Amino acid sequence: MSERRPHTESELIEFVRSIDVRAPEELHRRIDALVEQSAATPRRSFAGRSMGLAPRRWRLGGALAAVAAAALVLALALTGKGSSPLTLRQASALTLAPAIMVAPGEDSQRPTQLNAAVDGVSFPYWGYRFGWHASGARSDRIGGRAVRTVFYSDARGQRIGYAIVAGTPAPALSGGVVSVQGGVAYRFLAQDGSHSVAWLRNGHLCVLAGRGVSNAALLALASWDGRGSAAT
Amino acid sequence: MRTLDPQSLSQHVDRLYRAAWALCGSREDAEDLVQETFARVLSRPRVLQGGGELYYLLRVLRNTYLTGVRTASRRPVTVATPDDVVAVDPRPTLRPDSALEVSEVYSTIAELPEDFRLALVAVDMLGLSYREAARALDVREATLTTRLFRARKQIATLLIDSAPATPVPATRREGTKLSGVLSSGETP
Numbered sequence: 001m002s003e004r005r006p007h008t009e010s011e012l013i014e015f016v017r018s019i020d021v022r023a024p025e026e027l028h029r030r031i032d033a034l035v036e037q038s039a040a041t042p043r044r045s046f047a048g049r050s051m052g053l054a055p056r057r058w059r060l061g062g063a064l065a066a067v068a069a070a071a072l073v074l075a076l077a078l079t080g081k082g083s084s085p086l087t088l089r090q091a092s093a094l095t096l097a098p099a100i101m102v103a104p105g106e107d108s109q110r111p112t113q114l115n116a117a118v119d120g121v122s123f124p125y126w127g128y129r130f131g132w133h134a135s136g137a138r139s140d141r142i143g144g145r146a147v148r149t150v151f152y153s154d155a156r157g158q159r160i161g162y163a164i165v166a167g168t169p170a171p172a173l174s175g176g177v178v179s180v181q182g183g184v185a186y187r188f189l190a191q192d193g194s195h196s197v198a199w200l201r202n203g204h205l206c207v208l209a210g211r212g213v214s215n216a217a218l219l220a221l222a223s224w225d226g227r228g229s230a231a232t
Numbered sequence: 233m234r235t236l237d238p239q240s241l242s243q244h245v246d247r248l249y250r251a252a253w254a255l256c257g258s259r260e261d262a263e264d265l266v267q268e269t270f271a272r273v274l275s276r277p278r279v280l281q282g283g284g285e286l287y288y289l290l291r292v293l294r295n296t297y298l299t300g301v302r303t304a305s306r307r308p309v310t311v312a313t314p315d316d317v318v319a320v321d322p323r324p325t326l327r328p329d330s331a332l333e334v335s336e337v338y339s340t341i342a343e344l345p346e347d348f349r350l351a352l353v354a355v356d357m358l359g360l361s362y363r364e365a366a367r368a369l370d371v372r373e374a375t376l377t378t379r380l381f382r383a384r385k386q387i388a389t390l391l392i393d394s395a396p397a398t399p400v401p402a403t404r405r406e407g408t409k410l411s412g413v414l415s416s417g418e419t420p
Contacts, residue, residue: 005391005392006391006392007392008388008392009384009385009388009392012384012387012388012391012392013356013384015337016337016341016352016356016357016387017356017357017359019250019334019337019357020246021246021249021250021253021334022246022249023245023246023248023249023250023263023266024249024259024263026263027245027249027263027266027267028242028245030267031241031242031245031266031267031270032242034267034270034271034274035238035239035241035242035270035274037274038238038274038275039238039239097264097267097268097271098264098265098268098300100299100300
């Protein structure tokens with residue numbers, strides 16, 4: 001904040017240039033996580049790498065990535081599952097990403113559903129019951145699986161994302177806290193100021209997440225099947 | 233020509249966030265835009281062909297922003313929310329002698345035409361040279377100079393010359409807020 005309002009254009013431009021507002025810590029953490037993730041991922045075609053000219057941190061990153069990849073292969077071998085290594089964290093990240101597609105409309109035949117589905121698993125219509133209206137969507141591919149996400153917004157401007165991962169069996173998840181409601185296991189995870197819940201619908205992994213939305217609210221939405229009982 | 237070092241990108245988060253805030257006019261949208269920008273940049277190895285990291289980040293930020301704007305323009309209009317309505321009047325003060333707020337400046341920049349806004353953000357907020365900014369925005373240097381000149385004039389007009397003398401009555405602001413809530417279409 002300046003001590004007084006600028007009186008000339010040059011003073012104003014100086015003020016604009018001098019603004020040093022810091023980005024929120026949460027954003028810094030998210031970017032740092034992206035950078036770390038990037039460093040841990042095997043990367044192709046970096047100039048000089050094949051000639052041993054990579055900077056030290058890249059060589060260290062490469063070693064870490066190799067260890068991580070080996071651990072993943074070992075974990076898959078031990079669990080006997082060949083499913084994709086999609087993680088809840090990755091799926092949750094999608095629900096917090098920007099929408100890049102138009103929101104699907106309400107299904108005219110089934111008023112509790114939207115006109116969008118993954119392998120026959122439909123996204124719910126929550127506008128009437130909960131006041132959450134579909135506001136956007138996106139489609140991604142992670143770990144060889146298609147992931148479709150629909151974003152919902154409420155009257156207070158809050159936003160949540162609902163992702164359904166294609167393919168069965170669903171990727172194995174770990175971490176978080178599991179709560180069983182109506183015979184369905186809901187796995188809750190809190191990270192970087194957001195809350196996520198993951199569960200299965202017809203064998204498909206579903207993830208619902210948002211910032212500033214409580215676990216209870218997420219559970220109420222996740223467990224709703226149009227009649228007030230838990231989803232299956 | 234050199235490869236982009238992801239580890240060095242974190243130092244630009246604050247500057248990029250300020251640029252995104254001025255582009256979007258909203259802190260929340262700015263956070264999303266910066267995160268999406270970094271996600272794009274970090275999705276695969278990048279080669280810097282002339283220009284620094286900020287130049288490259290601005291290019292991606294601009295493309296991400298424009299993609300988002302185009303997508304949003306195809307979206308159905310979303311309902312107004314109480315928060316949105318309050319943000320209609322982002323100026324925390326209407327007294328010309330009082331301090332100038334950052335949010336007021338960024339909101340004003342966000343109201344500029346897109347080309348002007350990008351020019352101002354590139355040069356005055358990210359600190360790029362005219363040449364770098366012109367390259368990042370895919371325009372000639374002369375065009376950038378003109379846009380920057382006009383952008384500066386416009387925000388100066390908005391923030392210096394036309395400081396409003398009459399505060400908006402509280403009842404009117406309440407009324408605006410109320411109409412926004414009523415138009416939100418909460419009733420299904």
